[in-house]
Amino acid sequence: PRARGSLPGTERRIGRRLLTLSRPDLVPLSGAFIFLTLAVIGEILVPYYTGKVIDLLKSNFDHRAFLIAIFYMFITSMGSSISAGLRGGLFMFTMYRLNKRVRKLLFSSLVQQEIGFFEATRTGDIASRLSTDTALMSRSIAANVNIFLRSLVKTVGILFFMVSLSWQLTLLIFIESPLTIVLQKLYNKYHMKLVQEVQDSIAKSNQLAGEIVSGIRTVRSFAAENEESELFEEKLQATHQLKNKRDVVTAVYLVCLRHIQLAMQLIMLCAGQHLIRNGKMSSGNLVSFILYQGDFGSYVRTLVHMYSEMTHSVGAAEKVFDYLDRKSTVPTDGKLVKETLKGRVEFQNVSFSYPTRPDIQALKNVSFELKCGEITALVGSSGGGKTTCVNLLERFYQPQSGQILLDGRPIKEYEHKYYHNKLGVVGQEPVLFALSVRENICYGLQNCPMSSVTAATQKANAHKFIERLEHGYDTDVGEAGGQLSAGEKQRIAIARALIRQPQILILDEATSSLDMESEHTVQQALSKDTGQTILVIAHRLKTVEKADKIIVIERGMVMEEGKHEELMERKGCYFRLLQRLSHNGEQGMTEF
Ligand SMILES: Nc1ncnc2c1ncn2[C@@H]1O[C@H](COP(=O)(O)OP(=O)(O)O)[C@@H](O)[C@H]1O
């Protein structure tokens, strides 16, 4: 990442994008700007009338003029405070709206990303993009622009009044301003750096504390409590020193600032007194001028401060835009929709390595075919690459070479929703959401009549157990389905795949947690369905034996292909696999 504020071009570009993002808030923002101007005008006029009132008190007292001046002062004060309130409210309103919009955009973009992105990015990073950075970024538009503009308009307005009160005194201001600006800039630079260091240091000690608490068993069993406490104290000490440094910097800054201000006021009073004596200025005017001058200094400082604040939030915006602009490397923008899909799947010389482990090939030149209306079994020892084939079929990743065809067309050409409705997958570790049983089964479907839900659950041998649950189909399954047993979860996941009546059904060890009998029922129900292409990754011999074709995958390569009897006769890979496994298993219970 680049150093903050080093590329003004980037900042301008990001600023422009932020403004474009705020376009839907044009109306409230314009309202806010109008009230901002009104408030500022009012605030500028108040010192002017204060000076007037003082002049009126001194000269031969004119009751009428005095009342009028007081009245104007009252009206402007009131008008400006009402406007200030409306301005603040409208800016807040737009800020929250913008925040909501950016978050929605960011989230939509995030869920489009390929699976590899989520494997490579830490959840904490994604969460902080979604919350902290979007908040900072929205602030930059609403709150910062608000303060920035207010200060800018006020600086200009006050300058105008000061010149009209006394241009000679105004010239003196130009001794002060450069001094203040330099001072403020220096302060910002050191202060910001120290603030960041303090935050990092606090984060470090928090991380250490978290690690120790969660690993307390290890700490206890190695009797390392005292060492850990000392380590924690060291971290605290480091934070403490940084904080001291930060506060000393602030103190020095404040002392310098006060001295400049004091010197300025002295010079101002001397020069003012000179002007009054020569009849070039009234004493009321001098009071107004001094009031303005105090304000002027503080607004100039705010402007300088806001400038660095803005670069800070531009940094946050940049991070958010990085995610917003990120294009998935596995795009889901296919268009193809077929009236009738046969469901013939072909792997053609597919080679693939996972993005997080680019040097290890999970699949090497894999070719096979899944015919429609047939059950194909994929077998092989664990880590061989079976699930990887399923992941590629699901388009979680893109193979580095070779291609996967469905009915003769590359799967990436198919329309995303259409494709996933035709492809039913029950994964190795099915994930349910904290919804009701019914909502889980209908996940991602628009309309979903109860009759098709029960049809699916009956096939998955799940209907009976669901009916027995306390609230039947409306039972909440708990976080990640935690309130169900593994076998129950699997059967719901099977029903969830079956309800779409997919042309291609993939069961990746989907019945591993079922007992023999349930598994048998499910298998029976599946084999009754004709015309479907079924791929089972099974771990029980019984299931595999009945398959129309068996494919053996080892170390990412297809080793053998054929029917059970053929492969047994060949006495190759498959035969050895069975032998190895049946060695300590009962007959018929052989598990891969
Ligand atoms: N998400 C992943 N990222 C990196 N490597 C993976 C990932 N998933 C699986 N692998 C690796 O790919 C190889 C094949 O795994 P897999 O297809 O899950 O085997 P199995 O045949 O048991 O289903 C293994 O070496 C595994 O470590």
Ligand SMILES: [Mg+2]
């Ligand atoms: Mg697997």
